[in-house]
Amino acid sequence: MADVIQVGETKVQPGERGFGYLHVGYLAGGTEVRIPYQILNGAGDGPTLCLESTMHGWEPMGAEIIRRAMLEIDPQQLNGVVMCIPLASPMTIEFGGTIESAGLRVNPVDMLDMNRVWPGKDVNAWLTEQMAHALWTNIISRCDYVVDMHDGTGSSDELPVAFPQAFPTDPALAISGELADGIGTDASDISNQITSEFLTDMKEKIREMAMAFGAPVTWWRERPINPSMLSGQCAINGIVPLVVEAGGGGMIDFTVDQGADCLLNILKHLKMIEGEPKLPERQVMVENYIVYRSLSGGFYIQAEGIKLGGMVKKGQVLGRVIDPLTSEVRETCTSPVDGLLVSRRVRMPINPGGYIAHIADFDSIIWERENG
Ligand SMILES: [Zn+2]
Numbered sequence: 490m491a492d493v494i495q496v497g498e499t500k501v502q503p504g505e506r507g508f509g510y511l512h513v514g515y516l517a518g519g520t521e522v523r524i525p526y527q528i529l530n531g532a533g534d535g536p537t538l539c540l541e542s543t544m545h546g547w548e549p550m551g552a553e554i555i556r557r558a559m560l561e562i563d564p565q566q567l568n569g570v571v572m573c574i575p576l577a578s579p580m581t582i583e584f585g586g587t588i589e590s591a592g593l594r595v596n597p598v599d600m601l602d603m604n605r606v607w608p609g610k611d612v613n614a615w616l617t618e619q620m621a622h623a624l625w626t627n628i629i630s631r632c633d634y635v636v637d638m639h640d641g642t643g644s645s646d647e648l649p650v651a652f653p654q655a656f657p658t659d660p661a662l663a664i665s666g667e668l669a670d671g672i673g674t675d676a677s678d679i680s681n682q683i684t685s686e687f688l689t690d691m692k693e694k695i696r697e698m699a700m701a702f703g704a705p706v707t708w709w710r711e712r713p714i715n716p717s718m719l720s721g722q723c724a725i726n727g728i729v730p731l732v733v734e735a736g737g738g739g740m741i742d743f744t745v746d747q748g749a750d751c752l753l754n755i756l757k758h759l760k761m762i763e764g765e766p767k768l769p770e771r772q773v774m775v776e777n778y779i780v781y782r783s784l785s786g787g788f789y790i791q792a793e794g795i796k797l798g799g800m801v802k803k804g805q806v807l808g809r810v811i812d813p814l815t816s817e818v819r820e821t822c823t824s825p826v827d828g829l830l831v832s833r834r835v836r837m838p839i840n841p842g843g844y845i846a847h848i849a850d851f852d853s854i855i856w857e858r859e860n861g
Pocket residue numbers: 545548639640
């Protein structure tokens with residue numbers, strides 16, 4: 490028999506849904522800092538799944554994907570609990586306006602990236618650390634699984650893509666020594682508590698989650714765990730994390746509904762809801778995934794025939810960065826590999842470092858499947 494779930498002030502009976510805000514504090518002028526959540530308490534027993542988005546406010550599409558997916562769920566028919574944090578760092582979406590979007594990667598109050606401060610702090614703490622601490626203690630640490638959602642930013646559309654982390658299973662090598670900004674957890678303590686059995690088991694569970702998500706592209710990337718990132722902090726605490734990206738450009742297009750299908754695939758995989766997974770016609774897992782940024786600023790003019798989800802050839806022109814006054818071509822952007830265009834720039838003004846494309850290198854496919 491399922492229990493009543495309480496998060497913050499919100500009590501949710503089995504078979505019901507609740508909404509609320511975690512109170513964190515107040516800004517100088519009295520504006521309340523609070524983080525919204527949605528809780529679905531299933532009538533049946535099952536795991537607790539956290540769906541989290543928008544640590545980075547220039548990537549808000551996950552919030553819409555979560556909203557749509559949760560409208561498909563009847564808590565009376567749900568096994569387990571879904572805890573949704575659609576807007577993990579609300580001020581990053583409320584403020585700012587970079588070349589990539591209206592919205593920031595960092596919290597404008599302290600200029601910190603929430604995805605470098607986990608599990609947060611509640612003493613001697615920056616605001617972003619206090620927010621992470623509130624989320625970690627009230628919601629995330631209670632979960633068995635976490636999906637951490639990002640998108641192509643305001644500059645670029647993007648297919649759903651899963652980024653399972655394939656860390657080394659030798660405890661001495663599994664955890665990254667460099668902790669961004671020196672404000673994350675001290676990794677030296679953690680390494681001693683973690684066994685290779687634990688790491689092997691966690692890695693397999695992450696892989697299963699990635700496969701269950703059912704994206705057209707999965708990037709299997711090998712690198713040590715960074716505990717100051719949410720996914721890394723989850724992994725070392727036995728909470729299975731999956732980082733995904735879906736949607737972008739601030740646009741409601743097919744990638745939003747495809748992303749919602751992918752989230753529901755995870756719930757089906759965990760036996761929280763019934764039904765067969767909805768999968769794209771073709772799925773690939775690659776080891777090499779290009780995140781292509783420009784070196785020049787100007788106006789970005791896409792080449793003809795470039796489509797989201799289309800195939801591109803090595804050397805094929807994706808677009809050009811031109812001088813908006815003289816038409817001089819400052820940079821011709823060509824695909825470095827043969828592969829699938831997972832994400833492409835749709836925004837015209839570009840500063841140096843702006844996103845041009847994400848491309849899954851098809852010469853590095855390590856798994857693929859056709860789904861009739
Ligand atoms: Zn992000």
